[in-house]
Amino acid sequence: MKLDLILRVATKLLVPFILLFALYVQFHGDYGPGGGFQAGVIAAAMVILYAITYGLEPAKRAVPPAVAQAMIPLGVLIFAGTGVATMLLGDNYLAYNALDHHNPVHGQHLGILIVEFGVLVTVAGTMVAVFYTFAGRGR
Amino acid sequence: MILLTLMAIVTIGVIRLRNLFGVVVLSGIYSFLMASVLIVLDAVDVAMTEASVGAGISTVLMLSVLYLTKSRESVPASTPVFPIILAAVTAAMLLFGTGDLPPFGEAATAVHEHVAPRYLEQSMAETGVPNVVTSVLASYRGYDTLGETTVIFTAGIAVLMLLRGRRKNPKPGKKA
Numbered sequence: 001m002k003l004d005l006i007l008r009v010a011t012k013l014l015v016p017f018i019l020l021f022a023l024y025v026q027f028h029g030d031y032g033p034g035g036g037f038q039a040g041v042i043a044a045a046m047v048i049l050y051a052i053t054y055g056l057e058p059a060k061r062a063v064p065p066a067v068a069q070a071m072i073p074l075g076v077l078i079f080a081g082t083g084v085a086t087m088l089l090g091d092n093y094l095a096y097n098a099l100d101h102h103n104p105v106h107g108q109h110l111g112i113l114i115v116e117f118g119v120l121v122t123v124a125g126t127m128v129a130v131f132y133t134f135a136g137r138g139r
Numbered sequence: 140m141i142l143l144t145l146m147a148i149v150t151i152g153v154i155r156l157r158n159l160f161g162v163v164v165l166s167g168i169y170s171f172l173m174a175s176v177l178i179v180l181d182a183v184d185v186a187m188t189e190a191s192v193g194a195g196i197s198t199v200l201m202l203s204v205l206y207l208t209k210s211r212e213s214v215p216a217s218t219p220v221f222p223i224i225l226a227a228v229t230a231a232m233l234l235f236g237t238g239d240l241p242p243f244g245e246a247a248t249a250v251h252e253h254v255a256p257r258y259l260e261q262s263m264a265e266t267g268v269p270n271v272v273t274s275v276l277a278s279y280r281g282y283d284t285l286g287e288t289t290v291i292f293t294a295g296i297a298v299l300m301l302l303r304g305r306r307k308n309p310k311p312g313k314k315a
Binding site for chain 2: 025029030031032033034035036037038041042044045048052069072073075076079080083093094096104105106108109111112115116118119122123125126127129130131133134135137
C-alpha cells in the first residue's frame, strides 16, 4: 500500500490548493479567464479527487450528498432571485444597475459576482451529486 | 495544424480501439488537444471549460460508468450501413456549408458588426469588468446564462432521477 500512501499525502496537499484555485477562478473571473462554470467544475473535481483516493464514505462525510443535491436548485434560485431583486428595486429583470443606485457600475459588478456564484453552486452541486450516484451504484 | 492532425489521429484511435478504458483516456487527450486549439484561437475561457469539463469531469464520469459496465466494446453484429450513409451525408452538408463561411478573423462579417463592437467599447464603462467574456456572459446576456444554468439544473436532476429510480433493478443502467 505504499502507492496508496503517496496518493493520500499528495491528495491531502492538493485539495486546499484546488479549492483555492476554484475560488480564484470564480472571483477573478472579472479580470482574467474563468467564471462560475469553470470554478464549479474545479471545485467538484476537488471533491471527486478526494473521493477517489480516500473512498466514497469520507468524501460523503465531508460533502454530504444532501448538500450537493440542495446546491443544484440553490444556484438557480440565487441567479433567478437576483433578477427578482433587481425587479423589486425598480428595474428590469437581471438589470444589475439597480443593485447600487449611486453607482450603476458597482451594481453591475455586484450583480455579476452574485450571478456567477449562483452558477458555481449549481455546477458544482450537479457534478458532485452525479458523481456520488454513479460511484454509489458500484457492485 | 499539428494540433488538428493529432486530434485526427486520436479520433481514429477512438474508432479503432475496442478497449473502452483506452477510449476514455483517448477522449480525455482529445479534449486537451481541443483546449489547446482554443487557446491558439485566443478563447481562453472556452479552453478552460473544455479542459476541466471535457478532459476532467467527463473522463471521471466515463470511468465510473466503465466500473459499472464491461470495459470492452462488443463487436457489432452487422455492418452499420445506415450510420455510414448518415455520417457521409452530414459531412457533405457540413463541408458544403463551410465553403460559404467568411475567412477566419475577417472583420467585416455579420457577427462582428452587430452588437459585438458595442460590447467591446462600452463594457468597461458600463460594467467595470475588464474581462468582456464575463460581462457579456453574466450581464448583457444574463438571460442566456440563466437559461444555461437552468439546463444544467434540469439535466442534473434528470440524471439523478434516472439513476435513483432504477436502483431496485439489479442490472445497472448505462449513461453516455
